[in-house]
Amino acid sequence: MKEIISQFISEVNARNKNEPEFMQAVTEVAENVIPYIVQNDIYYGQNILLRIAEPERVISFRVAWIDDKEEIQVNRGYRVEMNSAIGPYKGGLRFHPSVNLSVLKFLAFEQTFKNSLTTLPMGGGKGGSDFDPKGKSDTEIMRFCQSFMTELFRHIGPNRDIPAGDIGVGSREIGYMFGQYKRLKNEFTGVLTGKGVSWGGSLIRPEATGYGVVYFTQEMLVNKDNSLKDKKVVISGSGNVAQYAAEKCLHLGAKICTMSDSSGYIYDPEGINLEKLAFIMDLKNVKRGRIIEYTNKYPNSEFFKGKKPWDVPCQIALPCATQNELGKYDAQNLIKNGCICIGEGANMPCSPEAIEIFLKNKILFAPGKASNAGGVAVSGLEMAQNSLRYSWSRDEVDKRLQTIMKDIHQSCISFGNEKGFINYVKGANIAGFVKVADAMLAQGVV
Numbered sequence: 001m002k003e004i005i006s007q008f009i010s011e012v013n014a015r016n017k018n019e020p021e022f023m024q025a026v027t028e029v030a031e032n033v034i035p036y037i038v039q040n041d042i043y044y045g046q047n048i049l050l051r052i053a054e055p056e057r058v059i060s061f062r063v064a065w066i067d068d069k070e071e072i073q074v075n076r077g078y079r080v081e082m083n084s085a086i087g088p089y090k091g092g093l094r095f096h097p098s099v100n101l102s103v104l105k106f107l108a109f110e111q112t113f114k115n116s117l118t119t120l121p122m123g124g125g126k127g128g129s130d131f132d133p134k135g136k137s138d139t140e141i142m143r144f145c146q147s148f149m150t151e152l153f154r155h156i157g158p159n160r161d162i163p164a165g166d167i168g169v170g171s172r173e174i175g176y177m178f179g180q181y182k183r184l185k186n187e188f189t190g191v192l193t194g195k196g197v198s199w200g201g202s203l204i205r206p207e208a209t210g211y212g213v214v215y216f217t218q219e220m221l222v223n224k225d226n227s228l229k230d231k232k233v234v235i236s237g238s239g240n241v242a243q244y245a246a247e248k249c250l251h252l253g254a255k256i257c258t259m260s261d262s263s264g265y266i267y268d269p270e271g272i273n274l275e276k277l278a279f280i281m282d283l284k285n286v287k288r289g290r291i292i293e294y295t296n297k298y299p300n301s302e303f304f305k306g307k308k309p310w311d312v313p314c315q316i317a318l319p320c321a322t323q324n325e326l327g328k329y330d331a332q333n334l335i336k337n338g339c340i341c342i343g344e345g346a347n348m349p350c351s352p353e354a355i356e357i358f359l360k361n362k363i364l365f366a367p368g369k370a371s372n373a374g375g376v377a378v379s380g381l382e383m384a385q386n387s388l389r390y391s392w393s394r395d396e397v398d399k400r401l402q403t404i405m406k407d408i409h410q411s412c413i414s415f416g417n418e419k420g421f422i423n424y425v426k427g428a429n430i431a432g433f434v435k436v437a438d439a440m441l442a443q444g445v446v
């Protein structure tokens, strides 16, 4: 088996040189899915995983724009249309200087499995730009978004490819891009998700990823006759996912010890309560400030410059910032300090070595493609509401989100039960694979 897997990895690697993030994502899936393919005649001999690992289409384009000093800036834009076997391409746009093809291909590959897990009819895609929104004025952001959409608009559409937000792309950026799309196409359609509620957005969409991570984490704990109540939770990030993960943890009676941004983390020994979280939300979403400013407002807290929060003792860890932010030593530290459960809010935040340690120690570990699927699930619900030209209530969407997260948890159990221990990584990979592979087999070699 090892030889078949390593042959497959070499073949994918030969075609995707210098793409470490993409290879990391493909390798993890291959290790779980290839043994399953070998045991199941319908998939064997169809080169199905090789086909899934090859994007259907990759678009790269110039984004030229003029900054506030009237200087011309040039960035690169991308859209990776990975797989449309079960529905139109769906996945976020990321604006961050670290964006390159490897990062977007890993995200689009993960998205394909994640979208399949939601049970909604959505294929996988991802896009973005190496543009850095930090320190830019509102008008610079608008000019960039308009220029970006002036090329992207010809590749997307409500039945073709429906982008959403991700790192650096929130409601402000979605608004500017939607406005430009509408102007270019002269039509009002559900081409982007994450829209404002008054112009086609869904209630609960901003909360959905963070809430979903916590619903999934709670499911894992309940399955072990445990719960989030009174647990110490360490969270990384202070963006969209981190904020709403923290909010839902507080609703369920947990204590939030940390939050972070790319400059370091804050530790509050008294806990970050709802009032303090409201301060962070205003700081990050309105004032666009840095997390260190929390310590000025709450002097009993401490800021750890350039550090990640994984050495703070906790029972639950929710990495909600970015890929590969939690490595081998962090995993060892977390376990040593009593951590029993990890829910990935970000995409691929734990390194393969860290995941191996969690699984070896039989720690509850939820991979992002399962635990953070709530965001795209509610995006799917936004698309449904747009098609119906109707809006569901907050309660209705939240109930559907909870049901979807429970169903994903159940799918992971169905495919990941190893003599009583639930290997959620294996469960999510195989469950996500089966639906996409079945559709691809039915649709022939295309």
Ligand code: NDP
Binding pocket: 165, 166, 167, 168, 169, 209, 237, 238, 239, 240, 241, 242, 260, 261, 262, 263, 320, 321, 322, 323, 325, 345, 346, 347, 372, 373, 375, 376
């Ligand atoms: P935001 O841009 O709202 O927030 C990102 C947060 O992570 C910020 O606090 C940011 O700090 C921090 N961060 C970003 N890059 C780094 C880095 N290299 N090192 C340390 N910290 C970093 O993004 P989201 O909350 O939307 O996304 C967070 C993660 O969740 C990503 O992996 C994303 O792909 C994933 N995700 C998001 C979904 C969504 O619906 N938004 C859906 C599913 C997954 P700073 O401000 O300093 O950059």
